[in-house]
Amino acid sequence: MIAVNLDRVTVTYIAQPVFRGLSWEIHSDRCVGLIGPNGCGKSTLLKLIAGELTNDGGFVSRASGLRVGYLPQEPRLAPGHTVWQEALTASPLLIQTEQALNECEHQLADPAVYGDEARLNQVLEQQARLLDEYTRLGGPGYTGRVRTVLQRLGFATNDDLQLTIETLSGGQKKLLGLAKLVITQPDLLLLDEPDNHLDLAGKAILERLIREHQGATILVSHDRYLLDLVVDEIVELEDGRLSHYPGDYSEYVFEKRMHQLRQQQLYQAQQKEITRLEESAKRLLLWGSVYDNNKFIRRGKNILKRLERIERIEQPRLERRRMALELAGWRGSNKVLEIRGLEKTFLPAGSVGNDGESPVLAGLDLLIWRGERVGLVGPNGAGKSVLFRLILGEETPTGGSITIGPSVEIGYYAQEHQTLDYARTLIDTVRQATRMSESEAVSFLGKFLFNYEQARGPVSALSGGERSRLQMALLMLSKANFLLLDEPTNNLDIASAEVLEDALADFEGAVLVISHDRYFLDRVVDRIVELENGRLTEHIGGYSEFLAAKEARRIVVQRKDR
Template identity: 40%
Template sequence: MPGGAPIFARAVKNKRQKIKGKMERMSNRIILQGKNLALNYGARRIFEHVTFIIHEGDKVGLVGPNGAGKTSLFRVLTGSEEPSEGSLSWTQGVRVGYLQQVRTPPAGQTVFAAALEELADILAMRAEISHLEQEMERPETLADEGALEKVMAEYADLVHRYEEGGGYGAEAKVRSVLRGLGFSEDDFSLPAEVLSGGQKTRLALARLLLRPYDLLMLDEPTNHLDIAATEWLEDYLRDYRGAVLVISHDRYFLDKICSRIFHLERGSLDVYPGNYSRFLQLCEEALLAQRRAYAKDQREIARMEEYIRRNKAGVNAKQARGRETLLARRARIARPVESRSLQDLKFVPQTSSAEQVLVLRDLAAAYPGRPLFSGLDLTVKRGECIAILGKNGAGKTSLFRILLGELPPAGGDVLFGLRVKPAYYAQEQEHLNGNDTLLEAIRSMRPMTEEQARTLLGRFLFRGDDVFKKVGVLSGGEKSRLVLAQLFLTGANLLLLDEPTNNLDIGAKEALEEALADFPGTLLVISHDRFFLDRLADRVLELADGRFTQYLGNYSDYRAKKAEQEGAIKEAAQRAASQGRSDEHRTGSGAGSATKVSGAAASLSDGASGGTARSKGAKLTNPWKREQALKEAESRIASLEERLKALTEALADESTYRDGEQARRTQEAYEQVRRELDDAYSQWEAVVESM
């Protein structure tokens, strides 16, 4: 090994440590500050006196009821709306990513190409590296020592920047993000324009996540994601180096990623430390304190009024008039404002069903040329809540359509119990007539007077002239509340609910949970809302690879069981791999494989502990031992550099990325060897310092 290599490595390491220290000092850097922001639409004020700060690396959830102005605030932050009052201060050079700003891929571009395009800077560096390599091989360059040195310096700097930017793992990163958001390998080659609306949104989100932004702004990012993709996104955002500001009604999601909560309601913004659960706790404590203060104030006012009433005409009239003056000047504590949400929501069956509500025997579903699932055996008892989980497109909604008689089964039997009356909450709400008014939509369910219909709609937050709105102009949240109002009128004892919490704000979700928890009938629920499932589910049916698997308990119980199973599988795989390495070592079959990816990855543990006893221990006083330790350290560095070179070549080879799993393993092996090489340099430095 060249004698100068460790010295060069130490200089690089020192430089990195200085950069890291600088970054740590800047970690509390303010990247955005809003002061007294206000937004008006004509005479209507959306919000006012909105003041906040976002620091580097912040993870902030923006919450509030539908219509509070959250998306309007986002538009102000992105510059698509000008605030009526106040100011925004951005730190110079801050890069901001917002989903609505992601452009549509060109026609004919594949899903993978559209995502990879977001790493254009990496691709440009890759092309320039190739150009410099060719330049270094030209006879003219080789003959000119000065020119060669200049090209080599440019090449070394560019390769370093390319490596630091994750250039060798660019394709692997794209595949990881696309798979994480629910795209299969087969989807990668599809033209982007043939994707469904939900898939296009997921592709846009993937492209957004691939770029390194200082602030990422996400408006309901978990819409169109199944649970697996949502959990992947949580992990990704939690480790994201930039700041994140997210609008979401997914309480589980907010708990996982947020360290602060911005609460926007009734035109004002309040900032709370902690995640969503902590926010709820602080809100409850604040509301309780307000109630107590208000009650105390009211008691004091009542006492003064009683004194004035009793003494106004008596011997103490002068004192009573003084009290009256004091009372008139008294600053009164305002009545605490309770959150406006669904009220008195209860689903009451017209009649009770038999104990055995539903039996499915060897049930199968398929579309022409496409099987969905088979072999479903299930018995549903009265009062149960069964959650149905699975990836989008797995066949969950098709199961509901079979139960409702809208789709014939491909095989098996469906048997309903006596007196079972089902009702369906459709995710797409396709049964709604866009030309009906809300009054007409409600009165079509059951004969009732206009006053009765208005009273019912009021319980679902439709008041005043809202009842004359056409269904077609309603927002997603308003349509969801209308469907719930219709469901309320069915008197059903078996509710089939397909994503019932979509488009509902958090307060409405909680009210719906309360109503369904008290429902004496039976529930079959398709949902990606894990908080909702934790509250209600008694059993979980997971649909994967065309088969249902049953888990007892709620969502948390299901996740714990899955984690236990995955841990057992991983442990078995590690044991098998360890046994394989032992066999390979005994037979010598691994010799000479340092230049192969599998050999490099398999030998990561070799030498990992070499010299560690000397690396951080006492100084070596024996000259022979010092020399021996130095040789061992340099030998280990040379070996690791050879492995790193092999893995670097593999990552630069396009064939590596034909197998997504191989690409992932190669990238992981590369990162592991880099860490070991850093450790080896540290050990070498320790030996040198002991001399």
């Protein structure tokens, strides 16, 4: 069954087409991964399907009674609400129906109404209609369903339910936005980068939610691991066109490459045949004019008409332009970082002495050697960013020691781009990092896909993905041999994340990276350290080995408990 049908739709933005003549049949029983480079129009397409955007051409048709749930990149949550209050607002129509029912009850208690038979019957009929609508919208048991959904998405205690919107982390806001969608039980889920800001536990919740959804899902995500786990089909939006690939992300990568190679072969064969026919027509027309032979001229013109009727095969773009990131590094000290018995305690505001101390790190030990790639994982709030600030010397430890190798230069990538001065132009930013002329700075920024107008503009005008690329450029200029990377793949599209992975593979120095990108961790790191409850646990291998080891330990503990 078709849930939504896009028929040759066109959407323009400031007189420029985002896409033109785009068609897509969205089935009611599939989970589709919608991918494409940053800025290609994925979010615009979701808004169009959700009915939040009007198309400038073509047609959008939806199945009768289709309920659509749309989660934008930044969930729309009311400031001042608690988690519980916000979750109860999930169904505005249900709230309106409840208010209308309350109004009916007030009218039925009015002597002027129950003393007038005609008005009484009118109100009773309205009440009956509203009760039917209330039931259809899932009103009976609504609060119970809200509580159940919130528990499934990690808001398990009363304290969690009383948290205000302002105190929630980015990941918690995403989960609350997801909860509001699930509560309304939509037929079609539209999720725009729902995994951003989620820790590994949050991503596991998201995966379960998508798999258990009874209906269609369109998922915009750069998380290749997530796309491998949950989708039935990949749809790629590129150059204003949609291409469909059955299967998960890994199957898409293989099939797309095979399709490109086949198309390249067909293109080359057709070009060879076109060249042969053009030369044949040219010879015939020349002979016809030299020997005054109309037969040759007629044959030459027929060949040219035949060429005009040929449906030309488009030359595939086997390699698209990507940022030219090269992280050279240099040898430096063999022992890059040594942490012994590291402790960090925070005192709540207004506390006296040691009253109310909150330990974040409790006796951490960590040793990193030259050439190692170490992944740092753990739940949000575990203290990973605190550990980075301690290594950088931005905070003082409560106890223990941190020793950096004598010939170690640190390069730092900040998750929220705090290392960037938003008021500076991009040219000034890179010229501050190293000596170069303005023309050299423009040329260098061009390697990171910034045009001349962007290079002359302020950092504040850049998108999240563009700021990430600018930070990568500064890392390259820093010539550091020890990289501290805090969620480096956030905001990067898949192509840019792959460039980063390749650059890290060739990097000569050491890397300590905080990441919840499981595909990235599998490709880059050779050791994972998990920070939980103030302590580090080490696991050899990438994320998949880490997950398997944790599961094996969980089974052992389960058997012991029996």
